[in-house]
Every structure is written in structure tokens, then in C-alpha cells.
Amino acid sequence: MPGTAGYDFAMLLRHLSLLIAIAAATLIAVPSAQAATYAVNTTADAADLLPSDGICKTAANTCSLRAAVQTANAVSGADTVTVPAGTYVLASGLAVTNSITITGAGARQTVVDGPSNMEAIKFTGGSSTMRGLAVANSGVGVIVQDAEALLDQIAVRDNSPGFSNGAGAGLYIQGVGADVELRRSSVTGNRILQDTTDAYGAGISVQGGKLTAVASTVADNAIGGSTSATRSNNAFGGGIEVSSGSAALRHVTLSGNTVTSDSSARYGANIYSNNNPVTIEDSLIAGDNSPGTPPSCMFAGAAKPVLAGRNLDSGITCGFGAGHLNSVDPLVRALGAFGGETDTTPVQVGSPAIDAAGACEPGGDQRGAPAAGAACDIGAAELSTDVAVTVQSSRASVAAGGDVTHVLTVSNAGPDTATGVGLDLSAPGGQVTVATPSTGTCTVAVHCDLGTLTPGSTATVTVVVQAGTGTPLLSTAHATAATPDSNSANDSVTASTTVTGGSAGGDKVAPVLGALKLSGKAKTKKAITVTGTLSEASTVTWKLDRLTAGRTSGKKCKTGLRKGKRCTIVKKLGSKSAAAAAGKLKLVIPAKFPKKAIPAGTYRLTVTAKDAAGNTSKARTLTLKIKR
Numbered sequence: 001m002p003g004t005a006g007y008d009f010a011m012l013l014r015h016l017s018l019l020i021a022i023a024a025a026t027l028i029a030v031p032s033a034q035a036a037t038y039a040v041n042t043t044a045d046a047a048d049l050l051p052s053d054g055i056c057k058t059a060a061n062t063c064s065l066r067a068a069v070q071t072a073n074a075v076s077g078a079d080t081v082t083v084p085a086g087t088y089v090l091a092s093g094l095a096v097t098n099s100i101t102i103t104g105a106g107a108r109q110t111v112v113d114g115p116s117n118m119e120a121i122k123f124t125g126g127s128s129t130m131r132g133l134a135v136a137n138s139g140v141g142v143i144v145q146d147a148e149a150l151l152d153q154i155a156v157r158d159n160s161p162g163f164s165n166g167a168g169a170g171l172y173i174q175g176v177g178a179d180v181e182l183r184r185s186s187v188t189g190n191r192i193l194q195d196t197t198d199a200y201g202a203g204i205s206v207q208g209g210k211l212t213a214v215a216s217t218v219a220d221n222a223i224g225g226s227t228s229a230t231r232s233n234n235a236f237g238g239g240i241e242v243s244s245g246s247a248a249l250r251h252v253t254l255s256g257n258t259v260t261s262d263s264s265a266r267y268g269a270n271i272y273s274n275n276n277p278v279t280i281e282d283s284l285i286a287g288d289n290s291p292g293t294p295p296s297c298m299f300a301g302a303a304k305p306v307l308a309g310r311n312l313d314s315g316i317t318c319g320f321g322a323g324h325l326n327s328v329d330p331l332v333r334a335l336g337a338f339g340g341e342t343d344t345t346p347v348q349v350g351s352p353a354i355d356a357a358g359a360c361e362p363g364g365d366q367r368g369a370p371a372a373g374a375a376c377d378i379g380a381a382e383l384s385t386d387v388a389v390t391v392q393s394s395r396a397s398v399a400a401g402g403d404v405t406h407v408l409t410v411s412n413a414g415p416d417t418a419t420g421v422g423l424d425l426s427a428p429g430g431q432v433t434v435a436t437p438s439t440g441t442c443t444v445a446v447h448c449d450l451g452t453l454t455p456g457s458t459a460t461v462t463v464v465v466q467a468g469t470g471t472p473l474l475s476t477a478h479a480t481a482a483t484p485d486s487n488s489a490n491d492s493v494t495a496s497t498t499v500t501g502g503s504a505g506g507d508k509v510a511p512v513l514g515a516l517k518l519s520g521k522a523k524t525k526k527a528i529t530v531t532g533t534l535s536e537a538s539t540v541t542w543k544l545d546r547l548t549a550g551r552t553s554g555k556k557c558k559t560g561l562r563k564g565k566r567c568t569i570v571k572k573l574g575s576k577s578a579a580a581a582a583g584k585l586k587l588v589i590p591a592k593f594p595k596k597a598i599p600a601g602t603y604r605l606t607v608t609a610k611d612a613a614g615n616t617s618k619a620r621t622l623t624l625k626i627k628r
Helices: 002-029 065-074
Strands: 037-039 079-083 086-089 094-096 100-104 110-113 119-123 127-131 134-136 140-145 148-152 155-157 171-174 179-183 186-188 198-200 204-219 234-236 240-255 271-274 278-281 284-286 297-300 306-308 387-393 397-399 403-412 418-426 430-437 441-443 447-453 458-467 473-480 492-500 517-519 528-534 538-553 556-558 566-580 583-589 601-610 620-626
Touching: 037 065, 065 079, 065 094, 065 100, 110 119, 119 134, 134 140, 140 148, 140 155, 171 179, 387 418, 387 473, 387 492, 403 418, 403 447, 403 473, 403 492, 418 430, 418 458, 430 441, 430 447, 430 583, 447 458, 458 473, 458 492, 458 583, 517 620, 528 601, 528 620, 538 583, 556 566, 566 601, 583 601
Parallel strands: 037 079, 079 100, 086 110, 094 119, 100 127, 110 134, 119 140, 127 148, 134 155, 140 171, 148 179, 155 186, 171 204, 179 204, 186 204, 198 234, 204 240, 240 271, 240 278, 240 284, 271 297, 278 306, 397 492
Antiparallel strands: 387 403, 403 458, 418 447, 418 473, 430 458, 441 447, 473 492, 517 528, 528 583, 538 556, 538 566, 538 601, 601 620
């Protein structure tokens, strides 16, 4: 019937409208599936008010690290959590159950300080990345349980006492689904100290799944031996222990890891594997090989390590065999900050690990330092410097017979200290008359021995070249070092100076005096030293005047008056001239000048310089207040 049909149609429209409204409400309530970024803005440890709303917000209206992780866990999508510099003290562990990227400001700037009785961060689901931070001072630094995790440029340090079963104080990997890549990171200073039947892997414990460690350092981890010995029946792997699952190490350094216990059952100070596959490639293992100490490596059962590239064992317990370096001192430094965001143990000059690796790690070593030398080094840290030289010249042209001054700056931009730094300079068509280094020694030939340059430091060499009659005058400097240099393109520099006809008398460029500065204190009956700089070899003349405050009386300036315009009485004491080389200038005013001790008072020192062509510099003055 028409009435019934109309009724059914109206009801249908109302049902459809209701369904659309419900669907719309549902879409509004469910957070977006698109990945979001949560920016942490407080170091306080506070929970999120409502993680499911997709907004990182605590009761204090801030975004804490805990709130950011809780929100990222609650919503879909692979979210990012950015953590600025600061120390984040956690009251309890953080559980990561979803795919998340946690990015800090660098492992020396962003520190997650975990609880002492449990893990700091635990990954239990998804595929996550943690980059650029340190995890420290917790029971266990990081746990990865049946999850995938990339740990990139992180420091897992100083965690203790380890997991509840006495394993993995630094990094604990568990479950067949666990897949962990440790890249350009450090695992250091982690200890297992509690009483337990057995203790496993103070640095890293693999209890299932897979560990891949690349360009990373595992050092100074220990089972026992800190504040007390671990009362365990057995101690396995101070650095890395593989109970089940597998491990692959590429360009890894294991150094200084130890195991102690109440019994003699101590296995693998640096690495222990219980019949599980371990691949070792271009890695360095340095351990204590004195009699009675636990073996540095122990591979129990039939499974022996699969070797690739060239590896180094300071002893013979790792069983590397032919084609590798066995029973050699790798000359590693003590663990420390040698550039980059994580600590390393770089090798020193003369180490057999230098240029001995089978292949290089793309992207550089643990610190990001590029290869230096003929090949890459074995281990996590490449011995790498970047010695460079630049030049500043006093002039672009000079008359034949005139002088040009070059200030050469040698720098080290690499992560390691450059030793045996040298500088050679040649100036065909000219003659070097002065070569003055800021450190070390130079011959006028010119060869300079500048000693060592720490990362970021510089040394200067001031060279004066007398032009001949040729044109142009080319002065070429080349810097060298005993340590490997990662960039040879900046080792040399050439300064070109046009030589004009005639003699030195055609030189119209005046020498330049730098600002004068008092060195030490100015006292009576003692010599006074003043320093400065000089652009070219010249005759320097200085004069000393005594300045006495007075008042005008008519046209004269007199002392002892209470009225009249203030004025200064200038009394000349004398002057002196001497030849000075280009570069650093040192003037010494003798205690007696000219014949008597200079009395206390205010003085004005005026200095000028005249070069061989007769050009005179602008005068420089310095006020001296000489005290008793």
C-alpha cells in the first residue's frame, strides 16, 4: 500500500542517517593512522592523561618522555618521539609496545637515567629505532623481547645489577623473534653484582633471537669485581654472552671486559657462546692474557666462530688462526671520549690493527670518522686525523728584493690527536729569511717540527720570504703527520706574490704593527715586557714618555694647582731601536731606562716599525701604569 511504502522509506532514511552519524563519531574518536611526532619538553617523569587521544599531555600540561611513549603505544602508526638534551630520571621502566623512533640530541647530551631495580627501556613489539641518547644507571639498560630494534649511536653504560636471572646488565635480548642491530654505539661499564647461581653477559646477553653489532665498542663491562665479587657458581661473558640465538660482530672492539666469581668457573672475559653461531668480521678483541686469568674468548661446544675479513686477538683463545692477527698487542687506548657521541678505545700509532681490516664500514667508524690511510683499521674506531694548512699573506705584490710575510696555520680537524706534525715550505725564486713557529722548531730551509695537535687545535708558522727578480713568487707549504690523515686534499697550500721590477726601494707598502699588550706586571726595578705582531722584518723603534696629571696656569701645565683646566705633562725618558723579525714581536723595557730605575707612575709607550725600503708603519701606543 502507498502509505506503508512511504512509511518504510522514511524509516530507512532515518536508519541511514543514524548509521552515518555513528560512523562519523567513530572516525572522530579514533586517532589518525598517520605517523605523528611527539616532542618531549620536560625532564619530569609523568604519565599521559589519556594516551588514546593521540595527544602527549600530562597533568602539568607538558609532554614527558613517558607520556610520549605511552601515546605512541596507544595509537596506530610508526610514531617519532624527540627528546632534547637533559637527564630524564625514570621512576619505573618504559615499555615500548608499538613501532616507535626515539631520537635524542646525542648520547652525551640526552641521558635516560633508569630505575636501579628494573630495566630503563623495554621493547616488546613492533620494529623500533632508538638513536642519539644514553641509557644509564638502571638495573638493565635496554631489553628487547620478541621485537625488532635498531639501536643507533647510543651509549648503554653503568647499569647494574642486571636482569633477575643474572644476565645482561647493559643489553638483554630475549625470544626467537628478537632482532637487534647495535650500530655506532657503546656498551660500557655495566656490571652484574647480585648473588645468583649463574651470571651471563654483563655488557650484552643474547638469550634468543639475533644480535648484529656494527662499528661499536663493548668495553669495561664486568661480572663481579666492583664493590663485591659475584657469588655465582659460573660467570659467562663479561662483554657479550650468547646462550641461544646468534650474534654477528662487524668492526666491533671488545676491550677490558672481565668475569670473576667465587669459583674457578669463569668463561669468556670478552665473549662467550654456548654452541651458538657467532660471526666475527674485522673486529678487535683485547683482553688480559696473564696466567691464571679467564680466557678472553670461549666458544663452547662444536660451533666455532665464523670468521670474515681480518680479526685481531691480543691472545690466542679466540682461535682466529691463519690470516688473522693473534697474540699481538693492539695498542688500544683506555676507554674515553675521543670524538663522537659515544666512548671508544682507539688504537695508537704503531698498532698492528692500522690499515689491516679486510673492508671498510660504509659511513665511517663508530664516531663517523672516515677511513685514513691505505685501508681501514680493525675494530670500531679508525685512527683518523685531518691535518690541513692555510695561508695568509701580508701582500699580493712586492718589489724585487722586498719581503713578503706568510702566516701558515696548521690545524687538525680529525677526531684523534695528530702526532709528529711537520710543515715543509719551498719558495723558488725567493729566499726565506725568517721562520718562526708558535710551537716546536723550524729551520730556514724550511722544515718545521710542530709536535702534536689535539683535535681542533692549531699551530702557526710565520715565514718571511725575500723576493728575487722572477715573477710570480710561489711559496708552497705541505703539512704532514705520523698518524693517518683522512683528507690529503687540504695538506698543501700555495701563495702567489707578484714581483715588480726594480729594487727593494720600489717597495711602497709599510709594515703593519699589531696591537700592543703588557705581558705580566709593570713594576719598578724590574724589566717590563710588551708583546705584539709585525707583518715584515723591520727596524722597530720605541720611546717612553712619563705622563703626569696637572692643571693649566696661563699657557703652561703645572702640578700642585687646585684650579685650572686639567692637562697632562709629558716628559720624554728616551728611545731605543732594534731589528725585529716578522711574526711575534717582543719588546723589553729594561729596569733602568735610560740610566736610572723607572719610578712608579703613568707612562706612554710609542712604537713604530720601518722596513728595508724605508716605509714606516703607523704608530702604536700603550699606556703603562708602573707600580712599586
